[in-house]
Amino acid sequence: MTATAATDQLVASMTLAEKASLCAGRDFWSFYGVPRLGVPAIGVSDGPYGLRKERSTEQVQLGDSVPATCFPTSAGMASTWDPELIEQVGRALGAEARAEGVSVLLGPGVNIKRTPLCGRNFEYYSEDPLLAGRMGAAWIRGVQSQGVGASLKHFAANNQEQRRFSIDALVDERALREVYLAAFEAAVDGGAPWTVMCAYNRLNGTYAAEHEWLLTRVLRDEWGFDGVVVSDWGAVNERVDGLAAGLDVEMPGFGGHHDQLITDAVNSGLLPADVLDRTVARILALIERTAPARAGGHTYDRDAHHALAGRVAAEGTVLLKNDGGLLPLTPGGRIAVIGAFAEQPRFQGAGSAHINPHRLDDAYTRLSELAETTYAPGYRRDSDEVDGALLAAAVEAAGAADTVLLYVGLTESYETEGLDRTHLRLPASHDALVAAVVAANPRTVVVLNNGAPVEMPWHGDVPAIVEAYLGGQAGGSAVADVLFGLAEPGGRLAETFPHRWADNPVHALPSGPRQAEYRESVYVGYRYYDTAGTDVLFPFGHGLGYTTFAYADVTANDTEVTVTVTNTGERAGSEVVQVYVHEPAAAGARPEQELKGFAKVRLAPGESRAVTIGLDRRAFAWYDVAGARWAVTGGRYEIRVGASSRDIRATATVDVPGDGPPAPAYPVPAAGQHWDRDRFGVAFGRPLPDNTADVPGAYTLNTPLHDMRSSPVTRLLQATARRQARGFVKDPKSPMALLIGAMLDEMPLRMLSMMSRGKIGRPVQEGLLDLINGRRLAGLRRLLRARRR
Numbered sequence: 001m002t003a004t005a006a007t008d009q010l011v012a013s014m015t016l017a018e019k020a021s022l023c024a025g026r027d028f029w030s031f032y033g034v035p036r037l038g039v040p041a042i043g044v045s046d047g048p049y050g051l052r053k054e055r056s057t058e059q060v061q062l063g064d065s066v067p068a069t070c071f072p073t074s075a076g077m078a079s080t081w082d083p084e085l086i087e088q089v090g091r092a093l094g095a096e097a098r099a100e101g102v103s104v105l106l107g108p109g110v111n112i113k114r115t116p117l118c119g120r121n122f123e124y125y126s127e128d129p130l131l132a133g134r135m136g137a138a139w140i141r142g143v144q145s146q147g148v149g150a151s152l153k154h155f156a157a158n159n160q161e162q163r164r165f166s167i168d169a170l171v172d173e174r175a176l177r178e179v180y181l182a183a184f185e186a187a188v189d190g191g192a193p194w195t196v197m198c199a200y201n202r203l204n205g206t207y208a209a210e211h212e213w214l215l216t217r218v219l220r221d222e223w224g225f226d227g228v229v230v231s232d233w234g235a236v237n238e239r240v241d242g243l244a245a246g247l248d249v250e251m252p253g254f255g256g257h258h259d260q261l262i263t264d265a266v267n268s269g270l271l272p273a274d275v276l277d278r279t280v281a282r283i284l285a286l287i288e289r290t291a292p293a294r295a296g297g298h299t300y301d302r303d304a305h306h307a308l309a310g311r312v313a314a315e316g317t318v319l320l321k322n323d324g325g326l327l328p329l330t331p332g333g334r335i336a337v338i339g340a341f342a343e344q345p346r347f348q349g350a351g352s353a354h355i356n357p358h359r360l361d362d363a364y365t366r367l368s369e370l371a372e373t374t375y376a377p378g379y380r381r382d383s384d385e386v387d388g389a390l391l392a393a394a395v396e397a398a399g400a401a402d403t404v405l406l407y408v409g410l411t412e413s414y415e416t417e418g419l420d421r422t423h424l425r426l427p428a429s430h431d432a433l434v435a436a437v438v439a440a441n442p443r444t445v446v447v448l449n450n451g452a453p454v455e456m457p458w459h460g461d462v463p464a465i466v467e468a469y470l471g472g473q474a475g476g477s478a479v480a481d482v483l484f485g486l487a488e489p490g491g492r493l494a495e496t497f498p499h500r501w502a503d504n505p506v507h508a509l510p511s512g513p514r515q516a517e518y519r520e521s522v523y524v525g526y527r528y529y530d531t532a533g534t535d536v537l538f539p540f541g542h543g544l545g546y547t548t549f550a551y552a553d554v555t556a557n558d559t560e561v562t563v564t565v566t567n568t569g570e571r572a573g574s575e576v577v578q579v580y581v582h583e584p585a586a587a588g589a590r591p592e593q594e595l596k597g598f599a600k601v602r603l604a605p606g607e608s609r610a611v612t613i614g615l616d617r618r619a620f621a622w623y624d625v626a627g628a629r630w631a632v633t634g635g636r637y638e639i640r641v642g643a644s645s646r647d648i649r650a651t652a653t654v655d656v657p658g659d660g661p662p663a664p665a666y667p668v669p670a671a672g673q674h675w676d677r678d679r680f681g682v683a684f685g686r687p688l689p690d691n692t693a694d695v696p697g698a699y700t701l702n703t704p705l706h707d708m709r710s711s712p713v714t715r716l717l718q719a720t721a722r723r724q725a726r727g728f729v730k731d732p733k734s735p736m737a738l739l740i741g742a743m744l745d746e747m748p749l750r751m752l753s754m755m756s757r758g759k760i761g762r763p764v765q766e767g768l769l770d771l772i773n774g775r776r777l778a779g780l781r782r783l784l785r786a787r788r789r
Contacts, residue, residue, distance in 0.1 A: 233252055
């Protein structure tokens, strides 16, 4: 996004106040323009898997947005392993945004799934940075082809929802470079997003919104990003520090309460004027780039987008297990459809990504068109508790049927922005239902609706398991078609399903109150499980189909791998060919293997095709922190080609020239083994800061309200904020209400500006802080001075 002569002239024509005004949002959902100079305001909207344009720009009204297509959530999109298909989704999303006059769509989210408990994992793609980055890049290309900007988020190390506004993610630089930043790097390189959204959290001691190393040295100088950096909503800590570090636009913005800070900093010389001018030039270039979104007169084909959503749902459906070839079902016979999700779909996650679909398919309606069916809800849609009467009715229906299609999963309260899960189990009523139904009828197919891995204590008793994820508005009918073989289960897992939460390398690590310590380093997801040799429920990359494939004639060098794949079954189908790289000499220094390429190939029965997958130098590299570079250790590498990380079909060896030493000796993981805190501090590069909670009398503007609730001032603030927040949601018992409640507990005092729409600015916050810390006289003086202003 290079500056033009016209842009330079515009910048030169602006007053300092006009420049400062562009550096914050006009309200919740729009950026300022400069009407005097003919520069228009632009609108933004949430939208990783659908457009969530709110009807008002003045507030957040979760659950009340214009009708739009709800595509499968990002977890389901990633399971397609098909960037071309996801680029089509991006084009559709861009078209819908353009039809609504939205200039920037806030997505995609490429944060790594460090833990399966993260409440927002349904919005993220994968535990692997290569897969997440390529999917994100495809989404970005599609959206921006329509003249609508994408906003790559949440940069960076936003891997949990618990205390996300204040948590400090402590990550050693090698893990950052090889895992957590790599997905963003790939998305920037392959998608060239017009904006990047910085995260709420701190990274290694510094808030992402004012992290000069992250926002300028890495993102701009190393990766060549030339767009606008925008804050997550309420993520700004110190506005002038953020601007100097590379943060362009603060969101949201009300009343220009930070504008004066910027103008004062420029006038005093604290902030160089050219820093502000560069920021303004980038914002002007974004406004110019998104002109097509404001042209008006755009429409889109709702039916076509619904059909595309159904195709993605089918392509992302993962057949986890199919003993005895129970699936696909054939028409005829008596089918018992059990589970309330079949009739009242669980099709998306909760939070800022919540879509108001313009239509919604349910599974039961479509299944009734394909077979003779009976239905039993089996559990209450809004409760975890076992209902004896519903359970008994479900068992009776199962016993009278030839085959059972059993729909279970996670309810909305389990998966929402702002809250992490506390375990991997299904609701008790769902687990009890599976156990009782399969005992009554062993021909049971379990269909899972969830946004992240779950434990399956009954998996050995169930012959067929289908992971349908959160399939969007067309998912109900699309998955029904998959079950009857009218569509193929085209998905492969983009994340590992462990047997239990205790098997995950993160399960015993500190996660607050101040820091999250990433002591597992580079051993994330399958990188850990495969290195430690841990048995898993279903491995990364796993997925069955309705046909079989053979691999042969593998050849490889350091730039590409070629393998011949043959469909050896009797049905057409697709296979995801996965390439992993293993360095035999790297015991103790690198993960057992890492995904370095993949391709999805569709073949007719008996058809063979040579599939070539490119490799670059980074496929063999590790990040040398001491040398501040990517280094390749010379030697012989094993190229593994397979259908999952645990299903390697063929191998080849290649000799790779090197330019660096062997990677340093990281510990080889074993069950429950991590760096201790002192050793992690060495890898981190400095002693770890204190991880204790804030103490009375030492609270700051960044202390979560929950930690200060012993103060009557804080309790009054929380009560006032809760009254204000009641207007954000319609149903006080909904998952949206849970999100608001969590946000009000965990938000720091400085975020009162956002909650009050700019009325409680920094001077008032500082006065309140004095009162909370027991400095009553100083607090009252500050509040009086603020009132006089």
